[in-house]
Amino acid sequence: MSIKENFCPKCGGETDNEGLCNKCMRSTLEWLVCQPRVECICCPTCDSMKKGATWSDVPYDQKKLAEELAIGAMSVHNDVQDLEVGLVSLVELNPNRTLCTVFARGILYEKHVQKSCDVLIVWRREQCDRCGRLSGGYYESTIQVRATNRRPDLYERIRVDKIAHDVEDTVQEAGDRLSFITRIDDIRDGVDIIVSSHSIGAMISRQIVTEMGGKITRHPKLVGEKEGRKLYRVTILLRLPQFRQGDVITYKNRYYEVRGADKGFLRVFDLKEGNTDVLHDESEYRLIGHVREAETADVTYIDQDMAGILDPVTYEIREVKALAWLKLSDHEKVRFLRDPEGGGIILVG
Numbered sequence: 001m002s003i004k005e006n007f008c009p010k011c012g013g014e015t016d017n018e019g020l021c022n023k024c025m026r027s028t029l030e031w032l033v034c035q036p037r038v039e040c041i042c043c044p045t046c047d048s049m050k051k052g053a054t055w056s057d058v059p060y061d062q063k064k065l066a067e068e069l070a071i072g073a074m075s076v077h078n079d080v081q082d083l084e085v086g087l088v089s090l091v092e093l094n095p096n097r098t099l100c101t102v103f104a105r106g107i108l109y110e111k112h113v114q115k116s117c118d119v120l121i122v123w124r125r126e127q128c129d130r131c132g133r134l135s136g137g138y139y140e141s142t143i144q145v146r147a148t149n150r151r152p153d154l155y156e157r158i159r160v161d162k163i164a165h166d167v168e169d170t171v172q173e174a175g176d177r178l179s180f181i182t183r184i185d186d187i188r189d190g191v192d193i194i195v196s197s198h199s200i201g202a203m204i205s206r207q208i209v210t211e212m213g214g215k216i217t218r219h220p221k222l223v224g225e226k227e228g229r230k231l232y233r234v235t236i237l238l239r240l241p242q243f244r245q246g247d248v249i250t251y252k253n254r255y256y257e258v259r260g261a262d263k264g265f266l267r268v269f270d271l272k273e274g275n276t277d278v279l280h281d282e283s284e285y286r287l288i289g290h291v292r293e294a295e296t297a298d299v300t301y302i303d304q305d306m307a308g309i310l311d312p313v314t315y316e317i318r319e320v321k322a323l324a325w326l327k328l329s330d331h332e333k334v335r336f337l338r339d340p341e342g343g344g345i346i347l348v349g
């Protein structure tokens with residue numbers, strides 16, 4: 001076996017290479033090149049970043065972003081193997097300038113090499129598309145939450161508000177930057193949720209109906225044209241059901257607690273039999289109250305299928321049916337509502 005003897009044309013040393021020896025190749029090759037200056041456009045309000053013409057949310061702080069931009073400003077020659085890059089130091093010169101020193105190391109022609117370079121990050125502030133829309137009160141859709149033959153109560157208003165914000169969190173996390181709640185107005189007749197996109201409007205209204213029941217009707221309106229596209233605004237009228245979960249109603253001399261409402265029927269709990277049922281005839285119901293408003297009475301005695309309870313207002317003993325599902329026992333408590341017509345006592349558990 002014969003080794004070809006070559007001589008390096010630069011230093012004259014022996015080498016196996018055709019041409020420069022490894023040492024001379026290493027010293028002449030500019031294997032690390034850094035862009036000395038990188039500009040980054042950020043929104044002063046929400047820290048979004050603009051790349052080309054598109055804005056996106058950056059899921060970390062400015063220091064992390066500076067490091068990433070500085071590392072992205074490095075170009076390393078392909079012959080460097082086992083490449084490792086990282087940050088040496090980061091200095092915030094002023095609010096608009098961050099100086100990063102970054103390093104690259106690896107193996108070049110069989111020997112370790114290491115170099116560092118400085119990259120100046122220049123921050124430019126510009127209001128992003130989302131903040132522009134937010135500050136301008138931009139909206140595409142209004143969800144009018146109302147109730148059938150009544151006004152939504154405080155609990156429903158709070159729940160609607162929470163559902164809307166939960167949906168907003170979900171779509172923002174999914175990266176839909178331009179879907180947000182512009183405003184929520186709590187008004188006498190209900191709640192108006194004003195949103196920035198048709199898609200979030202549809203999602204919020206669907207979620208409210210899924211959780212609380214009710215019906216939706218949509219009313220689109222042409223408001224203009226932009227870049228050849230017709231612009232619509234949609235008013236979504238959402239009617240919550242007439243009866244809420246927990247309402248106690250009477251129908252054909254029986255009392256029921258409402259468990260839910262679907263198209264054309266009510267799911268109820270029969271307060272006499274202690275089982276669930278479905279009712280269909282909406283017009284015949286009379287509202288007694290809500291289980292949340294129930295009073296509490298002491299059970300004073302039980303006598304076979306009858307029981308005595310102490311009326312907390314009049315301090316009279318009222319005799320009621322000891323319904324099996326209530327599993328009453330004396331000296332315990334039971335909750336009840338009063339029927340305003342006739343003053344009867346309705347045990348709700």
Ligand SMILES: [Zn+2]
Nearest residue numbers: 008011021024
């Ligand atoms: Zn050489």
Ligand SMILES: [Zn+2]
Nearest residue numbers: 043046128131
């Ligand atoms: Zn912004």
